[in-house]
Amino acid sequence: MWREHKKLTDQITPQWKQVLQDLRVKVTYTLSPQAKGKVEKVDIRIVPDEKNGISVLRFWYNRKIIDVKRVKNTDLEGARF
Secondary structure (H helix, E strand, O other), rough: OOOOOOHHHHHOOHHHHHHHHHOOOOOOOOHHHHHHHHHHOOEEEEEOOOOEEEEEEEEOOEEEEEEEEEEEEEHHHHHHH
């Protein structure tokens, strides 16, 4: 007997979510259309520092820095952009 296994949307982790989990960034879900528009406009810029082995992640919204995180370069190796 053959079965066709299909995963539901909530059972699949999208690539963007995997990257954020690898970087230890908490994902916050929104329900209103206004809030969803703000989430889509967030830009993540990575500034690597090979000497110290730490990269700086800068989160931008409307040309302003809204958050800064420091992560090890080894944590970024598995991330695909």
